[in-house]
Amino acid sequence: MENHNHQQLIEKLLNCVSACEHCATACLHEDDVQMMTRCISLDRDCADICAQATRLLQRDSEIGHQYLLLCEEICRLCAEECGKHQHDHCQQCAEACRVCADACHQHHQPITQG
Template identity: 75%
Template sequence: MENHDHSALINKLMECVAACEHCATACLQEDNVKDMAQCVKLDRDCADVCSQAARLLQRESEIAHQYLLLCEEICRMCSEECGKHEHDHCKKCAEACNTCAEACHAHHQPITQD
């Protein structure tokens, strides 16, 4: 397998992880936490998926570029949910997720089985 420099993509993934973790924590401090439940769920899922994607790229996993397809999907879902809220942390998270989704889109490959 060829050695590729994925540092820019990994940085975007980790920025997304940080934004999602911050957003989830901040959402739990909001007055009406129930209204933020879906946001927190997607933040946590997105952070986990992006973190795993970064690890797969770092170890040059054979499925890393296929996994980015899933990563793009959760980033878009999280961005859409965060975009529904007026909180600053949600707006920043939506932006980070959007940026990450675009980066994943530019690098993912279709899922194939041999």
Template identity: 55%
Template structure:
């Protein structure tokens, strides 16, 4: 596998893990209702990243289409998590993983 694809897959998998952890942690917060958008974006982001990783790993011709969407979802999730990151470590970590993944997806599109 190409080094670039491996770096992309690493970023996608790290983002999946961070989003899943963040969603689970958000469900444990005192005011879960306030975290609804964060949880929803975490779940969407993890799912889109997972599909993008699978198509990238198999060299699918459709991976390029998903990279654009994946970058968008990662940006939205990162933006949302940043709003909570000052007082929630899991959101701060998720925002960082989303930013790295967004960047990796955009680099994959440029390649």
């Protein structure tokens, strides 16, 4: 059931994971780490959630596309926070998160309980 769009989504998710991990690590080396704590926290959450989304899609989980709702939400939160900081790593992370959030939005399905 893997199609080209699915693979592109996975690539965007993995790119977001990489950008968030890089940003969190770089934030730890900034002069005023206290100012970066929310950024670091959201980076870590976003990386974990996007990595899990990738695993769910790769295994064709029946909740994979519903999980993308959560993925979109954390990506938008992370993009908003990173976008407030002028560091290159934050700006690059914000852009990766926006791209990923948009891709998740295009592919997610509503959560249903039946």
